Amino acid sequence: MKVKTIAEYVASGEKPEILFWVGCAGSFDARAKKVSVAFAKILSSVGISFAILGNEESCTGDPARRAGNEFIFQMTAIQNIETMKSYEVQKIVTACPHCFNTLKNEYPKLGGEFTVLHHTQLIQQLIEEGKLKIEGGEFKGKRVTYHDSCYLGRINGEYEAPRAILNELDTDFIEMDRKRENGLCCGAGGAQMFKEDEPGDKRINTERVEESLKTNPDIIAANCPFCITMLMDGLKAKEKQDDVMVYDISELIVQSNGL
Amino acid sequence: MSQIVFILLSIIVFGLAFKQFGAILKNIKLGREEIIDGDQPWRWQNVLLVAFGQKKMFKRFIPAILHLFIYVAFLMTQIELIEIFIDGIGGVHRFFADKIGLLYPVIISFIEILSLLAFVSTIIFLWRRNILKLPRFIKPEMNGWPKLDGNLILVGELLLIIGIFSMNGADVLLQKSDPAHYPDTGYLAVSSWLGPTLFGGFDVGTLHLIERFGWWLHILVVFGFITYLPYSKHLHIFFAFPNVYFAKKRSRGEMNNMPEIMNEVKSMMGLIEETESEMGDDIPEFGAKDVTGLSWKNILEAYTCTECGRCTSVCPANITGKKLSPRKIMMDIRDRAEEVGGKIRSGNIEFISDDSQEKNVLSKENFDDGKSLFDYISDEEIYACTSCNACVEACPVLINPLEPILELRRYDLLTNSAGPSDWLPMFNSIENGGAVWQIPDNRDDWKNELN
Known part of the structure; x- marks a missing residue:
């Protein structure tokens, strides 16, 4: 399969149904790139025509804004809005809840109004519409817990779509103590991903991993590239990286359906 | 005599409170002006559900229930307070007792039951703070005044309730021995048994003293509260309502936009007419x-x-x-x-x-x-x-x-x-390379991993 940029679509006189916003992590982070691949496979398996911006995509500006650097945020955000407007983008899907939040909630005030979906929301819609069929069995008897990312969960109120997908996957699903609106942060948000921690007793990802280990999981399912990094680091610190896997929800579908 | 003392005290207390609360409003206005996103139906719904209805308190059930008893007791006691003011200013005793019939014992009994529940709740709250030492009450910022403040409020509540039951309990007994001065209140849910239990067998003079002691204790604690509140964390009893009313209707994920920076960037990019360079030479x-x-x-x-x-x-x-x-x-x-x-x-x-x-x-x-x-x-x-x-x-x-x-x-x-x-490398990378990391790859290289 071939992933086309929106420029390529336009050049051939076509219009994609949706723009896949890949994000910095999905583009450059070795682990998160696998999630981009998985999600692209799902999209093409259901025959959705999707485009990426490719080199015309730029950081949404989330970490810069939350760090307090509004100039950098405005520069990159306005650039993105202009790019998407020039391609008449209307609908966006992204596998990063930080990108999702900024595109959905912050770009409108800057002049960028788009319909924005998190990839778990789109996947859930596809399952509901019968366009995506989950071939179960792969995760039967596998203990799976789910980590709510702050930016999808508490901040944007989406708790159901990821859980509905996990339910379809027929896993042995176990909730952690702190879940949904009470979910515990992985420690990466607010631009923490890009700096050392302030002095304290432990790292936030350690706290979260310890909590998830109480469910005795085979897999921790997540929906955010930064959460995935944090959880994997936390597992490594506990020397559990070979016993417990951290997967994005899209990756579980790819495994289940053998895509 | 006691009427004059009461009226003078009331004037002093309310005068002082007017000044104190005026100062707080001025302090709030130290902040910059902001028009808060929201609409009337949404605001009033919040006031009803979150402030009056304490919806979010119930995320933690035990403290929510205990707090609810104190809160409803506080609200209901305001009704009794109306009578205390009428009695205090007019020099009468239990003004409403013979005027509203059966409603009187019903209201007072309701207040009494809630006061009893509030009394128990307050003791549990003191226990949670001082003996159980719940972690959230013993963080460093709670040392000193904040800790004392929390306890003072709770002790004040206990005194208030002791006042109510001394006053009502003695009154129940006095109604029998001196019905001319103490109009019949009907059966009171707590005081009709607590009064005789505590004060049974006391002579009329002592009972009269206890009744007056309870009455004055109650009103003095109320007056104390009013002038103490401006220094206390307990201001939430008033401010929760406007605060909830003025909550921002907006996604949690949306940070305040900074239009001056947005316009500067847009004009740099030639997207809007360059206005009189608002930022000028000195950076705001x-x-x-x-x-x-x-x-x-x-x-x-x-x-x-x-x-x-x-x-x-x-x-x-x-x-x-x-x-x-x-x-x-x-x-x-x-x-x-x-x-x-x-x-x-x-x-x-x-x-x-x-x-x-x-x-x-x-x-x-x-x-x-x-x-x-x-x-x-x-x-x-x-x-x-x-x-x-x-x-x-x-x-x-x-x-x-x-x-x-x-x-x-x-x-x-x-x-x-x-x-x-x-953070500097992250800022630089976004500014120069459009990504949070400085990576030489193309942004779409990931797709090469697709087979």
Whole structure:
């Protein structure tokens, strides 16, 4: 399969149904790139025509804004809005809840109004519409817990779509103590991903991993590239990286359906 | 005689309270103006459900139920307070007792049952704070005054209730021996058995003293509360309502936009007409350095905070031993607002900024005491925040501790050119390469991993 940029679509006189916003992590982070691949496979398996911006995509500006650097945020955000407007983008899907939040909630005030979906929301819609069929069995008897990312969960109120997908996957699903609106942060948000921690007793990802280990999981399912990094680091610190896997929800579908 | 004392006391108390609450309103107005997103139906729904209905309190059931008893008892006692005022000013006794028939014992009994429940709840609250020492009540920011304040309020509540039951209990007995002065109240759910149990066999003179003692204790604690509240965390009993009313209707994920920067960038990119370069030569102050740089709403929130610490108990930074405590941020904002407000009202021209043209009259515009919020809140605190919104979710009265944290960061980054140096590569990479990391790959190289 071939992933086309929106420029390529336009050049051939076509219009994609949706723009896949890949994000910095999905583009450059070795682990998160696998999630981009998985999600692209799902999209093409259901025959959705999707485009990426490719080199015309730029950081949404989330970490810069939350760090307090509004100039950098405005520069990159306005650039993105202009790019998407020039391609008449209307609908966006992204596998990063930080990108999702900024595109959905912050770009409108800057002049960028788009319909924005998190990839778990789109996947859930596809399952509901019968366009995506989950071939179960792969995760039967596998203990799976789910980590709510702050930016999808508490901040944007989406708790159901990821859980509905996990339910379809027929896993042995176990909730952690702190879940949904009470979910515990992985420690990466607010631009923490890009700096050392302030002095304290432990790292936030350690706290979260310890909590998830109480469910005795085979897999921790997540929906955010930064959460995935944090959880994997936390597992490594506990020397559990070979016993417990951290997967994005899209990756579980790819495994289940053998895509 | 006692009428004159009562009326004089009332005038003094309400006069003092008027002055104190006026000062608080002025302190709130130290904040910059902000029009808060929202609409009337949504605002009133919040007032009904969140403030009156205590919906968010019930995220933690046990304290919510105990608090509910105290809250409803407090509301209902206001009805009894109306009678106390009529009696106090008019020199009469139980003005409503023979005027509203059966309704009287029903109302008083309702108040009494709730007061009894509130009494038990208050003792449990004191136990939770002082013996059980729940973690959220013994954080560093609670040392000293905040701890004493919490206990004083609870002890005050106990005194208030002791007052009610002394007054009513003695009254029940006096109704039998001196019906001419003590009109029949009908059966009172608690005092009709508690009175005889505690005071049975006392002579009329003693009973009369106990009744008066209870009456005065009750009203004096009420007066005490009114003038004490402006110094206490307990202000939430009033401020929760406007604070909830003025909550922002907006996605939690949307930070305040900074139109001046947006327009500067848009004009740099040639997207809008270059206006009279608004930024000129001197860079304006971005974000918040002091309470005057925060919104009035942030300061209202600080006065509304009752230091329950639910925010701090769910803050991932605080849980893992970092210095950041969202509650402390709110407490610091209030303390600083008090300090700035007090100094401005002192009129002392020492506090006039050296740069100011106006050298004679001190105001919020030219105020400079050489301090700022950064003397209260350290970098270590504001930079430990993950913006996860757990504190926002946790607050029962819709306070947003995250917003001031992010405004402080903005000041530090944009005006002060400071902040964690770890972030510089991220900023540079976004500015120069459009990504959070400096990576030589093409942005779409990931697709090569597709087979």
